[in-house]
Amino acid sequence: MMNLIRTLCYTACLLLSCSSIAAELSAHVDKSINKAFWLEQEGDATGAIELLNALNPHRKYDRAYIDRMLGILYWQTEKPELAQQALTNAVSSDVLPADLQAKTRRMLADILLVNGKYDNAILHYQYLIDHIPQGVDGDGKRNSLLSELWMRVAQANYQAEHWQPVLQAVDQYQTYQPALQAPQLTLRLGAQLSLSKWAGAITTVSSLKQLEPAKARWWQQQTGLYLQQKQYGNALANIKQYQRAGFKLTQPEYRTMAKLYASQKAPELAAKIYHDAITDKQTQDWMTEARYWTQARQWDLAIDAWRVTSEQDDQYKKQYVQVLLQQKMYRQALAVVSSIPQPSQGYMLARVEAHYHLADFTNAKEAAKQAFEMQPNEQAKQWLAYLEQREKRLGQQI
Helix, strand or coil, X not given: CHHHHHHHHHHHHHHHHHHHHCCCCCHHHHHHHHHXXXXXXCCCHHHHHHHHHCCCCCCHHHHHHHHHHHHHHHHHCCCHHHHHHHHHHHHHHCCCCHHHHHHHHHHHHHHHHHCCCHHHHHHHHHHHHHCCCCCCCCCXXXXXXXXXXXXXXXXXXXXXXXXXXXHHHHHHHHHHCXXXXXXXXXXXXXXXXXXXXXXXXXXXXXXXXHHCCCCHHHHHHHHHHHHHCCCHHHHHHHHHXXXXXXXXXXXXXXXXXXXXXXXXXXXXXXXXXXXXXXXCCCHHHHHHHHHHHHHCCCHHHHHHHHHHHHHHCHHHHHHHHHHHHHXXXXXXXXXXXXXXXXXXXXXXXXXXXXXXXXXXXXXXXXHHHHHHHHCCCHHHHHHHHHHHHHHHHHHHHC
């Protein structure tokens, strides 16, 4: 939008300089126009406006020319609504020379766009597009002008959130300027995202990334689009390239990278990211790291991560005990279970298993009884039956 404002200021200067070509002005108005022009040149735009507003011409051409110049002066003095009205009057009269009429309409359209009157601006841009004279392509000026106008149409539709017309306008622009640059691609991307055109958005953001590789937003947006489309392999490749390009990953980006490694059946690499790169670990992070180490069968690291997790939140003691039992660390498992004030049946069954493997059958049977009393399910029933039968066999042998 700042580029548009600068263009408007430049256009205003050009239009003011055209005052000398007003061959059809009445003598009195021509003299006043020239005086107003020189007042503006001397930095007295307010004086020029007062001079022009004092005129009351009867000829339509004189009135239109005065309104055109007032519109320019109002814009220069930061009175956009008055500028808009004056230029609207000048354009509506339709008596200015064709070239000057087109330039005045163009400035009116630009001011409408800046003032947020998007639909009205589009109508004027479209009129200009439809009425550009043919046969002036020799130096490429016609194509250049058409591309500028279609860009304005795209910008106005974008601001008005007319997404499909944005895409159509950018396509029209591309017929005159095949190599799209960042401004046009950004408009296309915004429209594609709003219309959920994910495949097209991936292509567009890839082009933006190639044009502006130093902008992190394009890398991040492409990763996000790959994730949205469940293209996890592409997402992982993109975030790795992003890191190799010299960007420092944020903590959320490291978490995403780890999740992507896990999705690609590389839990050890996922766990290493949590171990080495996640510096603000919360309980959930410790649990995730522990789970990845477990999947990677890195038992020492898994046990350590589960220990920290369980120390932060008691609900994870169950997983910690299970890993200890799996690794035949029975005494450590018993110590964890003993630290729980009111162990559930699951913990009691873990105690049964630990005592049994330590050949402490008396305590194993006692724990099995407690587990069965808590809930007479099949697992508790089987343990209790087995231990009682074993005790009976040993008694018969004696």
